[in-house]
Amino acid sequence: MNGLMQIFWSxxxxxxxxKFNSRQELEKWQEExxxxxxxxxxxxxxxxxxxxxxxxxxxxxxxxxINKSIMMDNFDDLNTVGISKQQAFDIALQAEKxxxxxxxxxxxxxxxSSGTSGNxxxxxxxxxxxxxxxxxxxxxxxxxxxxQPQKIAFFLRANSNLYQTVKRQHIQFEYFDLFEPVxxxxxxxNNYQPSILxxxxxxxRIIAASQENQTLKxxxxxxxxVAEVLDPIDNQYISQVFGQIIHQFxxxxxxxxxxxxxxxxxxxxxxxxxxxxxxxxKDKGKFMPIITDFNRxxxxxxxxxxxxxxxxxxQPCLCGSNLTAIASIEGRQxxxxxxxxxxxxxxxxxxxxxxxxAIISASSKxxxxxxIQVSLNMIEIELKLSGGTNKAEIESSICQKMxxxxxxxxxxxxxxxFKNYSPCTKHHQKLRRVRCNLEIN
Ligand SMILES: [Zn+2]
Numbered sequence: 001m002n003g004l005m006q007i008f009w010s011x012x013x014x015x016x017x018x019k020f021n022s023r024q025e026l027e028k029w030q031e032e033x034x035x036x037x038x039x040x041x042x043x044x045x046x047x048x049x050x051x052x053x054x055x056x057x058x059x060x061x062x063x064x065x066i067n068k069s070i071m072m073d074n075f076d077d078l079n080t081v082g083i084s085k086q087q088a089f090d091i092a093l094q095a096e097k098x099x100x101x102x103x104x105x106x107x108x109x110x111x112x113s114s115g116t117s118g119n120x121x122x123x124x125x126x127x128x129x130x131x132x133x134x135x136x137x138x139x140x141x142x143x144x145x146x147x148q149p150q151k152i153a154f155f156l157r158a159n160s161n162l163y164q165t166v167k168r169q170h171i172q173f174e175y176f177d178l179f180e181p182v183x184x185x186x187x188x189x190n191n192y193q194p195s196i197l198x199x200x201x202x203x204x205r206i207i208a209a210s211q212e213n214q215t216l217k218x219x220x221x222x223x224x225x226v227a228e229v230l231d232p233i234d235n236q237y238i239s240q241v242f243g244q245i246i247h248q249f250x251x252x253x254x255x256x257x258x259x260x261x262x263x264x265x266x267x268x269x270x271x272x273x274x275x276x277x278x279x280x281x282k283d284k285g286k287f288m289p290i291i292t293d294f295n296r297x298x299x300x301x302x303x304x305x306x307x308x309x310x311x312x313x314x315q316p317c318l319c320g321s322n323l324t325a326i327a328s329i330e331g332r333q334x335x336x337x338x339x340x341x342x343x344x345x346x347x348x349x350x351x352x353x354x355x356x357x358a359i360i361s362a363s364s365k366x367x368x369x370x371x372i373q374v375s376l377n378m379i380e381i382e383l384k385l386s387g388g389t390n391k392a393e394i395e396s397s398i399c400q401k402m403x404x405x406x407x408x409x410x411x412x413x414x415x416x417x418f419k420n421y422s423p424c425t426k427h428h429q430k431l432r433r434v435r436c437n438l439e440i441n
Contacts, residue, residue, distance in 0.1 A: 003131055010135025011146055018271045020322045030274050030294075034060060037294035038302070045300055047078040061276065065290055065303045068121050079124055079299045081108060088122045099177060108298060113253035123253045124299045132295055133256060136272055138171075140259040141249065143196070143222045146171070153189055153220075155199035157227070178203065186210055194220050198249070200227040201234045202431035205368075208241040224249050229331045231433045233360055233368065250329060254301055255293045258326060265313065267323040275324070278305065280333075285312035286351060288333060307333045311353060328353060335436050337373045339411035347376075348411045352434040358401040365389040368421055373436045377414045384421035 020026035038057050042048045052063055071078060075085035083105060091105050092112035104110070109130060113121040125133070138146055149170040157178050174192050176185045178200075189197075189207065197220040199207065204225060210216035223238065224247045239246045248266055250258035257275065258268045268275050273294065277287035286309055293301040309332070313325035331352045338347040359369050359381070368384040379402075385394060395418050406413050 003127065006128060006131035007135045007138070008146070010132040011139045012135075014136045014139035014271065020271070023322050026270060026322050030270065033294040034274055034292055041080065041297060041300050041302075044080040044297075045078055047074045048300065048302065050077075060292075060303075063303050065278075065305045067305045068307070071299075071304070072121060075122065081106070081124060081126070081298045083108065083110070083124055085122065088124065092122060099179065111253065121253050125296070126298045129296060129298060136256060136269070137249075137251075140256075140269070141196070141222075141224060141247075150196055151192065151194045152196045152198065153192055153194035155185070155203045182206060186216055189218060190216050193218055196220060196222045196224065198224045198226055200431070201225045201230045201238070202228060204238045204246070205234050208238045212241050222247060226251055228431050229329055229433070231356065233356075233366065233433070237367075248329075252306070254291055254304055254306060255296070257289065257291070257306075258329075261317060261319040261321060263318050265317040265319065266326040266329070267317065267321050268326060270323050273301075276303070280309065280349075281351070284351070285314070285327070286310070286330070287312070309333055309336070309351065331432065331434060335432060335434055337379075337434075337436050338376070338438060339406060339409075339414060340376055342410050342412055348409050350405070350409055350411070354405055354409075355434045358405045359398060362397040362401045363389075363394045365394060369433060370421065371434050373414075373438055376438070377412070378417065379414050380417050380419055382419045382421045 018029075020029065035057055038060055042052060042057075051066075055063060072085070075088070076083075087105060088110045089112075091110045095110075096112065107127060109125050109127075111123045111125075113123065142148075142150060144150075147170075149172075151172045151174070153174050153176060155176040155178055174188075174194070176188065176199075178185075186207070197204070197207070197218070204223065207216065207218075211218065220242070221244075223242055223244060225235075225238075226249045230246065230248055235246050245260070245262075245264040247260040247264070248258070249256070250266060250268075255273050256269055257273070258266050260266050268289075274292040276290040276292070278290055279287045288308060289306045289310060291301055291304045291306060293304075309330040311327045311330060313327040315325075317325040335352050337350040337352075337355060339350060340346075341348050355371050359366065359371060363385075365386045366383060367386055370382040372380045372382075374380055381398065383391075383394070383398075385391060399416055402416060403413055
């Protein structure tokens with residue numbers, strides 16, 4: 001199959017053919033896909049052969065897991081296409097430095113994920129994998145049929161020829177580098193007039209502000225948030241400025257994990273890969289995803305633990321999809337706050353979502369915020385408030401909300417220090433409104 005056909009085929013499969021009448025039907029299909037995949041792929045990967053030695057594929061759901069560090073430590077043996085970590089690093093670093101991302105190695109695209117803590121991940125994808133991915137992205141992302149013309153604007157930290165794959169004749173695609181000055185990006189965006197706008201929420205916020213003060217006049221019919229947690233406070237603002245639902249793509253190096261349906265509910269892409277749940281708090285429906293992607297052959301992702309916290313939706317979505325509905329992507333596991341328990345000598349975890357809710361519910365005058373746990377007994381809060389508001393009143397309301405939260409979790413109440421909001425000046429950095437700087441994570 002040629003490239004374009006492969007994309008189109010994957011688009012059709014994702015959009016029309018993979019419909020499941022029940023959860024059971026979906027799971028049965030996944031089970032078949034994974035078993036078939038493992039039978040083929042394990043013999044091709046030295047790492048997995050050793051890792052699963054003596055295990056029966058029928059029990060794959062309980063196989064030992066891997067994560068980013070295991071994947072990176074065993075990079076050479078894990079991938080099935082004979083690319084070494086050194087080779088991959090050289091290519092990825094070079095691309096990032098030159099901001100020219102079209103280079104490949106033996107026909108494979110090499111990419112680097114933007115890890116913040118120095119543990120950056122490398123990924124390898126073949127052309128066929130790219131085309132399948134592009135088809136799935138188009139099937140889930142396009143508001144209309146693939147045959148309708150679209151102009152997509154895509155704001156990213158690093159482009160990749162992965163994204164260029166999506167570019168096809170009547171589907172125009174324009175890449176905006178987040179490392180470029182904001183003003184010139186906004187001007188280009190104004191000239192381009194996208195029908196679909198894709199960007200991290202921090203950038204969408206800047207775009208929305210320009211639209212609000214009329215320095216920018218665009219009229220996208222779909223807006224998709226990527227790469228960062230979409231905080232409710234940003235969601236509300238952007239959605240109000242543009243008068244539409246803000247969609248989300250839950251897409252990372254490890255796979256295309258989720259997308260929002262027409263109701264704005266995030267669904268896991270269980271028709272593309274398997275996502276098992278490693279619960280961290282079952283009662284509250286909080287879990288970390290374990291991914292098995294039965295389409296990735298060059299760098300197989302099998303039982304891969306992702307360092308993200310997701311919360312299950314309590315109600316099924318109105319769209320009727322059998323794909324798991326998610327209430328929120330909370331952020332990374334290492335952004336959980338820890339406070340000393342009031343009587344037992346242990347640390348109590350506080351989920352980022354609870355912190356978020358405490359802040360947002362304190363006042364509707366909060367425009368932007370950032371909460372950082374700096375030590376076991378100190379939390380810093382930066383606030384940007386709407387004009388003419390009583391700062392002291394809002395701060396005291398936040399303190400109350402925080403106290404209620406910490407008391408309910410049996411935690412010692414930390415000192416709360418307020419600061420002025422320091423706008424994120426480096427737009428290529430990821431925005432994390434709730435962040436924990438403790439070493440324990
Ligand atoms: Zn839905």
